[in-house]
Amino acid sequence: MSARNRELFGLIPAALLLTGGFAAVFIQQQNVLSDVSLTYGAIFLGLCLAAHVFLRFTLPNADPYLFPLVALLACFGLVVIYRIDDTLAREQAQWFVVGLIAFAAVILFLRDYRVLERYRYTIAFIGLGLLVLPRLPGIGAQVNGAYLGIKIGPVTFQPAELAKICLVIFVASYLRDTRQVLVLGARRFMGVTIPPLKHFGPLLVIWGASMLMLVLIRDLGSSLMFFGGFLAMLYVATNRVSFVLVGLILFALGAWFLGSHIGHVHDRVETWLDPFRTTLYNKPGGSYQIAQSLFAQADGGLIGTGFGQALLSLPNGTPILPAAHTDLIYAVITNELGLAGACGVLLVYLLFTERGFKIATLARDSFSSLLATGLTAVLALQVFVIVGGVTKVIPLTGVTLPFVSYGGSSIVANFILLALLLQISDRARRDRAAG
Amino acid sequence: MNTPITRLFGLVVLLFAVLVFATSWWTEFGAQRLRDNPLNRRQLLEDAKVKRGRILADDGSVLARSVKAQGDTYTRIYPSNSFSHEVGYSFTTLGRAGLEESRNPALTGQGGEVDTLIDQLSGRKKAGDDVVTNLDPAAQKVALEQLAGRKGSVVAMEPGTGKVRVMASVPGFDQNQVPKHFKQLNRDTDAPLLNRSTQAGYPPGSTFKVITATAALDSGKFTQDSTLNGDSGVEISGVPLANDGGEDFGPINMTDALTHSVNTYWAQIGEKLGKATMAKYMNLYGFDRKPPLDYPNPQKRASGEYSKRGRLLPPTSNQVDVGRMAIGQDKLAVTPLQMAEVAATIANGGVRVKPRLTSKVVDPDGRTTQRINPQDVTRVMKKSTAVQLAQMMSKVVQEGTGTAAALEGIDVAGKTGTAEIDVANNITQPWFIAFAPAKNPRIAIAATVERSQGGFGGTVAAPIAKAVMEQLLQGGSQQ
DSSP, rough: OOHHHHHHHEEEEEEEEHHHHHHHHHHTTTTSSSSGGGHHHHHHHHHHHHHHHHHHHHHSSTTHHHHHHHHHHHHHHHHHHHHHOOHHHHHHHHHHHHHHHHHHHHHHHHHHGGGGGGGHHHHHHHHHHHHGGGGSTTTTEEEEEEEEEETTEEEEHHHHHHHHHHHHHHHHHHHHHHHHHHHOOOOEEEEEOOHHHHHHHHHHHHHHHHHHHHHHTTHHHHHHHHOOOHHHHHHHHOOOHHHHHHHHHHHHHHHHHHHHHHHHHHHHHHHHHHHTTTHHOOOOOOOOHHHHHHHHHHTTTTTTSSSSOOBBTTTTTBSTTTTTTTTTTTHHHHHHHHHHHHHHHHHHHHHHHHHHHHHHHHHHHHHHHHHHHHHHHHHHHHHHHHHHTTTTTTOOOOOOOTSSSSSSSHHHHHHHEEEHHHHHHHHHHHHHHHH | OOOHHHHHHEEEHHHHHHHHHHIIIIIIITTTHHHOOTOOOHHHHHHHSSSSSOOEEESSSSEEEEEEOTTOEEEOOOOOTTTTTHOOEEEEEEEOOOOHHHHHHHTTTOOOOHHHHHHHHHHHBOOOOOOOOOOHHHHHHHHHHHHOSSSEEEEEOOTTOOOOOOOESSOOOOGGGGGHHHHHHHTTOOOOOOOOOOOOOOOOOOGGGGHHHHHHTTTTTTTOOOOOOOOOTTTEEEEOOOOGGOOOOOOOOHHHHHHTTTTHHHHHHHHHHHHHHHHHHHHHHHTTTTOSSSSSSSOOOEEEEOOOSEEOOOOOOOTHHHHHHHHTTTTTEBBBHHHHHHHHHHHHTTTEEBSSSSEEOOOTTTTTEEEEEOOOEESSSSSHHHHHHHHHHHHHHHHHHTTOOOOOOOOOEEEEEEEEETTTTEEEEEEEEESSSSSSEEEEEEEEETTTESIIIIIIIIIHHHHHHHIIIIIIIHH
């Protein structure tokens, strides 16, 4: 079977999930939902098929599993969002259109992604600029004390989602040039490999940038995601665990220092450690969110309450789970589909990661390989950061669950990420086939 | 570069394993603690969406029902307040009390495990089951009228089945007003939210002599004819003890000593029996632990000896004066429910049965899903002992301190009690425990009045018990 036919068959689970999920939610809440809302699901499936046909023509050799996995996640997200609020589901379906346009644009206009190497510094500056945007007066928006979004008119946008791709591109191209030097020029001191300072400089800059993120954006989770992605690429480029260890220690030191000196970050850690302390629970922006997240999960149990069954709002309509459609969507999934459903979602991400790393190993040049590694690692880390936050493994932060959470910037950015991965894959497999 | 990529994937697997572990922790292993967390109001909110079943009296009258409220929730209405303590209340903001709490699973329609799973899969909205009680509104009304606003309690139950027919506690409260006035109700010095039948600890006075008599006869150490010195001034634990009014009875046998409630006689019996024997029989009667009534545990109290700090003492404790305990003094604090159980046990030939408020659970389609059948707890004494006690208690009503409880044409067996609360101000705790008919008992009762201004068990409590028994035994035929 050809790769594209496999992809087509791979879309069947997504279609089934979407149909079943929409039917379940609709039957549950017939009295509040309009019949029209059922079409959002149909539109969504149509878009998936269109994207598939598009890939048949543009990237015939690309990995056949990535897109169905993404479609499955997106369908899952749409069902849950539909369950929370059907208006949001319509908007999400619209954002899906925008995301697919971006996806197609990248594939059509960036015929050879390797030209990105040439603009690495421009891209790095764009990335850093994007990160700083939320702090600009007028457009910056503070949510729960963190500066993650910007607001232009009615549209809010999380620039960090795009910035993560920019920074991965930069690091991949930078490491391609310097990875030999970093290893060969290194001296060993007391069993630890120390790279030459000249080449290590830019890496310190990255560390500095992620620390800056802590200070400026005040978000531990996303800076962990950035720096973790960077360390993953550094490790793959140099095969030196010691670099990673040094990086981790530097990060931990910085995080600890800033965590104890910046009020907001410190508060987040406090609420993480003891979410049920009444004073923290009742404080605005305190531990109410994480506590409710855990209560919702406890409600789910092994198999959950079923689609459309979870308690989301008080009798007077106030939501009981803050940000249920974005940050806490994983808690809603666990509530309604239980541990089983949550593990299913994590498994899909794990399969996605596996395919991403597979692409990295197949790529024939180190830039492609590093780029695939970085994009995959950053996505996996994003999942870890938000799910870890919702399950109280780490302090809760406001990043999205890729492809599942509601949010335009998240969908657009992650579709660009997907487009790049598929392009790398297409080239790698074509080159392999050509010998 | 492929080896580090593989290792990196291994690390991602590890990180995801942590996430799976954390999720299983919150959903399974640590879930119960989260559900019990007082900050977690999900269950209450969820329950408010269920149309709770009704609570019904024995005659079918409705004591509690649910009506539509805000959004898709329901709220509780209590058409009658004469059973405020038994029924309790259920409100999202305050939680639950009484039968609303102890029968919550039935009222919210949480049947067996299988039922719940099917409900979960099909997503069917649960409807609660009706709870039918054994409570008799007519007799409860008589009890409340008889108490006439005086603080106190009347508990009446069927000896053979344990059906609780009356469990009046004064003052009561209007359950419909609980959400609005909860703070006031809690602060009220009359403690209207306290169920005096199950939560109040009163000195039992001479009613306790029935328990001493049980121990004396059933242990075989004494007989109805055992004669002791009934004069005032006998030393008990080194301190002289007086009879009521300082009366001297001279040498007296057991039957007469119960008829005339001779303190010195029974105190000597207690000392001679010793703490271990007394403890054994108190235990069999159900003292020292919470009674097995289908009522929330926090709203029940164990009867027995209590230290000054309010800790429950075993009757064998060296702080106990066994002679004075035997006549219901010392540090005894008992509930009216416990004393009703004592009367019911003797009436039932020495076998103690579980008291129970609920008779059955009926689902919305009218099918009985659960029948609460009579259940024996233990044999407290030999049948012959129970017969002898019944004879002696009959005599109390025929010619002794309890004549005020005599019913026309029906032989009543009973025992009075008058505990001194405040001698200087003449404040007492009058008691009467009884069962009738003495030969083939159909009802057992305990009645008491809190801080009565003077008066004795025979004059204050016996008439209350009499009226309630009359209603329960004859009321049906008269109406």
